[in-house]
Amino acid sequence: MSPADHDQGKWAWVFAPRTPNEKRYWLVKSEPDVFSFDDLRAAPKQTTQWDGVRNYAARNFLRDGMKKGDRVFYYHSSSNPQAIVGIGEVAREAYPDPTATDRKHAGFDAKSDPNNPIWFAVDIKAVAPLKRPVTLTEIKANKTLADMALVRIGRLSVTPVTPKEWETIVAMSER
DNA sequence: GCCAACGTTGGC
DNA sequence: GCCAACGTTGGC
Numbered sequence: 066m067s068p069a070d071h072d073q074g075k076w077a078w079v080f081a082p083r084t085p086n087e088k089r090y091w092l093v094k095s096e097p098d099v100f101s102f103d104d105l106r107a108a109p110k111q112t113t114q115w116d117g118v119r120n121y122a123a124r125n126f127l128r129d130g131m132k133k134g135d136r137v138f139y140y141h142s143s144s145n146p147q148a149i150v151g152i153g154e155v156a157r158e159a160y161p162d163p164t165a166t167d168r169k170h171a172g173f174d175a176k177s178d179p180n181n182p183i184w185f186a187v188d189i190k191a192v193a194p195l196k197r198p199v200t201l202t203e204i205k206a207n208k209t210l211a212d213m214a215l216v217r218i219g220r221l222s223v224t225p226v227t228p229k230e231w232e233t234i235v236a237m238s239e240r
Numbered sequence: 241g242c243c244a245a246c247g248t249t250g251g252c
Numbered sequence: 253g254c255c256a257a258c259g260t261t262g263g264c
Binding site for chain 2: 094096119120142143147201219220221222
């Protein structure tokens, strides 16, 4: 798929050309029992390889949308409560997901040819925890956030966030 | 190309 | 633990 394939459709803005120095925003999900925001902060260089994405829509956001320096909300799923708990940044843009071509790895996908990979990873680095977590309940209760991809397409592990949504949630975390 | 069966995610 | 909302697979 080439970037031109993203020109149409609902998410075209996510892939559209950027103005100089434009930063975009994303949300990534992790189960805290598996890898929490604190785990990320404790990792070497506070950075981890964000691999294991096996959904094409999420893959496209990750591979074609995310650029180095973009900010990401770090969301804890399947936890109590489900909430955005921290901010990270894209430390390295998309590269072939090594877990997809590793026969011994649970994420192995026989369809992914190492010479023509299907699945991609980025590196995510911790920036700072939110002053307080912003819960999914609060997000759903806020009309400004009704169109947020997190709410609309809940099961995706990588979703875009608009600047307005970003601002709104950061403000919520500060009061 | 249609669609039923199945698998996965993740909120509840 | 249940189930809604998908995406994927494979028979036809």
